[in-house]
Amino acid sequence: MALIKLVRTFAVMLPVVVVAFSARGADTVKLGLIEPFSGPIAAVGRDTLEIFEFFANEVNERGGVLGGRHIEIVPLDNAMNAEKTTQQLRKVIDDEIRFVSQGVGSNHALNIIKFLQRHNRRNPDQAILYLNHSAVTTSFTNELCSFWHFRFDANVDMKVAALVTQLGRDPSVQKLYMLNQNYAYGQAFQAAAQQMLGERAPGIELVGDELIVPFGKVLDFTPYIAKIKAAGADTVLTGNWGPDLVRFVKAASEANLDASFYTIYAGIPSSVAGIGAKDGIATRLKQVTEMHENDPLYDQQPAELLDTYDRWRQQTGKSIYSERMRWTIEFFAAALDKAGSDDPALVAAAMEGMTMDGPAGPLVMRGEDHQIIFPMVISTMAEDLERPYIYEGDNYEVAFATDGWIMSDAIELPTTCEMKRP
């Protein structure tokens, strides 16, 4: 009861806080969030904004950063369009925002990295720092690495490494079928898996390796399912996301394909909503994430954090599924304090090598390539769990149950980054 009261108080307070924010705008540390807030995938951008605003507010409630200043999230809509991203970056420069975050769409991430490299070189005293919360292209922390870019999500190779390690541990996996989207990300997933399978899961036979036209162009996956059946595969490994994942899994379930699905993105809200409980369970749908709510380690986290999670669920009617975005805010706040300044160069320097406690081990921001390293967990969709998946108040009655943790040493891959520091 007290909790509901607290939420209500909070809800009433928030407009006041918002007004207070705008009144003392000069005192805040602004973090521009460039995501699609309009257009077909606006839902993803808006979910991200909600998480950022919520956890920035948590930091502010705790007393803020740099001795009482607040973090202010400035939403900047890029409509999932490269030219709008550039336009918003120029707005960021105009408005003297010195920190930006983005994660939806690695093409836009690349755009930002390249833009900031040019801008920061041409205008070193107006440098801008980019905190990448979800864009996973491996090269961003390899050959394309930049001092002005930090990544708070595992890259594709790391995620594949975790999945393949788990495949090697699972004795029921004999024949594996790979299906990926035919574009930069899907091809990177495919290449990484091909390379790692031999090292980490030598006993597994790869019976199929397929690329499909991406972005919802394949309307009916049944023929692919038939091929998987014909190949006798017992496990499917796919990097698909969005409609390409939803349709793939639904077609498999409908055709009673007896195989487990190893994926990266099964747990994002639109996928869970699209796939549904029945088909997810039938395909033993698995995901690799930084954490999930039904892991045994969940309850062993600090009490304040569990309180925060509860408040989040109460307020938003949504499950916790993107810890990395909370980490982004927390690292940002800690780096500001450690640097004792809001100068992006100092903050970047402070962030290098910074560590924090994670649920299963430390989260380390590797200094040499600005890639975060952390243990990852593989989980499978299941029913009757303590915290079923909720999204916008709808209860999906399923959630994910842990198969196993992959510790940092198995995921940490060498980098080819030759960082140029200013």
Add this chain to the structure above:
Amino acid sequence: MNSALTLTGVRKSFGATEIIRGVDLEIRDGERHAIIGPNGAGKSTLYNLISGRFPPSAGGIHLYDTDITNKKAFEINRLGLTRSFQVTNIFARMSVLDNVRCGCLFALGHRYAWWKLVGRLRDLNDRTALILKDIGLWGKRDLPAGLLSYADQRALELGIAVAGGANVILLDEPTAGMSHSEIEQAVSLIRRISEGKTLVIVEHDMGVVFDLADRISVLVYGEIIATGSPSEIRSSAAVQEAYLGTGAS
């Protein structure tokens, strides 16, 4: 005798129905030739075959000495044959002036030019002005053609057709739907513009036909049943029976 247009054994079928059933016809150079016949006789189809809108199913068509049987409409036009349409067929959103200009452009050799400005082409504008004055639309040259009165649109239709200066002119019911006074004007206009040219005219108004034509051909159910001078046609028994007797429209 030089013939401007020669049709030999021309046939045309649409599906199973044969509309033109073997037409032989000779239009002499410089004559005014009328084609008459009841509704559905195939007059418009015959025009469409000559002017290249459709290819004939069989037979041959010559313009002077050139075989134009399977040529495309614009190729035939470039060889010096032009036509008007029964249903007004103009460029409705363009000005009257530009309608006539378009009719002149190809013949004056400007073709597809995209590097010259029409306003600067003296030959084009002189000729356009001449034709506009001739068809009595000079005063309305800036109006969109679609806003003209019906009679003016018919006049413009003629203007576009003759603007290119083709030697052989095919007119399809140029006076259809006009009042008496308008018809008189139209006839004198036709007489003027066809001066020194070969004219073929499809017409229902017998007054116009007998007034204008040097020779007349009668088309009934896809066949030419008679060709001759107006007086010959007037007195021909076959024509009386097949056409005039059943009631001219």
Add this chain to the structure above:
Amino acid sequence: MESFIFAMFNGVLYGMLLFLLASGLTLIFSMMGVLNFAHASFFMLGAYFAYQISEGLNFWAALIVAPVIVGMVGAGIERWGLRPVHRYGHVAELLFTFGVAYVIEELVQMIWGRVPVPYEIPDAMAGALFTWQGFDYSIYRVFMLVVSVAIFVALFALLTYTRIGLIIRAAVSDPTHVATLGHDIPRIFMWTFGFGCALAGVAGVVGGNVLGTEPAMAIQLGPIVFVVIVIGGLGSLGGALVAALIIGIVTRLAIFYDYGVGSLVLALGLEIDTTSMLRDFTRITTAQVAPVLPYLMLVLMLIFKPRGLFGTRDV
């Protein structure tokens, strides 16, 4: 062989679903000369209505009611939207339906949100009807096939044996003719449009739960349906059927018999420069380009036979 038959089965199924959409589009086009760009949006509406109705009642109610509502919406749009635009010509009508497609997609997002809705196959039809040579032929897919074939037969009978069918066929062959026979053309247009949309609605009801019900489904399916009716020949129902089946089957077989350009190049004994920018051309396989094949077929068709397979009318 068994996988070939399974691929054929799915190809026919997908083809018949395309035909359900294409038949409505063809009917509308034949009668009114309007290429309804929003047709796939009505397919989407069918799926969403079916989801909503099956939440409240059940799938069977949705199967009957959803297409009727979609048809009503379609008729309404024709009556108050398309009819006033008619006088501006076919291009304006096409543009109008293009705009309507945008609006419908946004309205769907406004009402049902931007994430997919969980529209599921009814439990009664979830299992396999029979298993043959290791492949499951699910009850629902067979049911889809039955529904689409039944609608095809009904449509055929309607056109061949009824008075309305006579009028429609007359209008298809000569649209100006029917008006002279004293029929109320605007009303016929309205109901044709509504009926065509209802057919798309049926496709939405039976296809939405298999393909996924989400705001982008219209944009993803729409262009393919146009390809179907252009390849089949604009205004030809038989052509639409054949083209739909061809596209359904070809895209399925392309996935099954996965040939690559690379193997052809190797067979010819040519060397591939793996650093060249054109290297990807040699890596393409038929499975990868399967969804693009319809467009390729469209382009080839227009080069070699611009009227389509069974087209009789120019546009």
Add this chain to the structure above:
Amino acid sequence: MGRLAPWIAGAIVMMALPHVFSSGFALTLMSQIGLLIVFALAYNMLLGQGGMLSFGHAVYFGLAGYFTVHYLNFIYEEEVPYIPVTLIPLLGGFVGLFFGILIGYVSTRRAGTTFAMISLGFGEMVTALTLVLVAIFNGEDGIQTDRVIGEELFGVTYGPNIEVYYLIAGWCLLCTLAMFLLTRTPFGRISNAVRDNPERVEFIGYSSQRIRWLAFSLSSFFAGIAGALHAVNIEHVGFEQVSVLQSGLVLFMVYIGGTGSFVGPIIGATLLYFLQSTLTGVTEAWVLYLGVMFVAVIMFFPGGLAGLITMHQPIWRVHARLLAPLLIPYARFFAALVASVLGCIGLIEMLYFRSSRLSTETELVIFGIESDPFSAAPWIVFTGIAVAGGFAVRKTLPSAVSAWNTAIADARVLPRG
């Protein structure tokens, strides 16, 4: 001299704009508008001048963009001859022209609906290929470039945005002039004739197919210039630039601006891009408004915004005072229209808020008024405004129309003066 006045005025405005709006955001916005004007005018060569409705014209825009970024990168690696950035747009134009000639040959064989479908087919195919042929198009990531490849005349490097703005403004003016002059050539006139009546054109010596092909190629040339300018401005090209979405946007710009007059696309590109850039941050319903606006233009004023202006041209040409009697009926009608539109916007915003509100958003501010979509009051108010406005529109429209009719009739009677 009178005919040159609009061009000189346009040039002066373009020169002055960056001094009024000098922020980086405004510069980017104005640069984008400049190149979109070129693209929209090129598109209108097809739709407005040639009667060809294309759903895939972004193909030429985007492919030219891809070529441009590759060329810039190759210059950087010294693999190709150096071309100053000032002239790079011309290169893009030739790329557009090349693909226009190639694809145009196939697609312009038909007009009308079939042409529209072929353009859609090519658009879908090229978009799909940009994702499959990674070596050329780099898939979803697209290609990055750096437009600073060397110093040009007067020390221009195109590093600062202001220099790029002037580059785009210059090319925009040049292309606009060129496309305007094109409408006055034999080709331009015959192109209009093909739009009005493709069949008749065949009987005055022209192949309508050939004209369409030519129009298509020239239009692709200018679309290519716009695409290259886009690549220089954004320094990135991705599959969005060739996609059917981009083609649809330019179609919306041109049609809402007005296909019937030369300035229509300019108005449309400016207005729509400005609205899009400013409204997307404010409302989620932007695409819905855009769609509704488009449908409304088709249904009620197919001449577009420019058409609304040009329908008064005959009146003020005769005498400006003839416009005076229009003011009051127009003002009444406009007030009613604004009221009903505002009411509808309020309702739509509240619906969106209810369906996709974030928990961190607790208030909805519509037109500066805080409204609670979970209480009945704002619903009643906005519905009331919308319905009352709708009735007022129906009541005031006839008098506005008859005022125009009277004015135009007067204008016909009175001599010019």
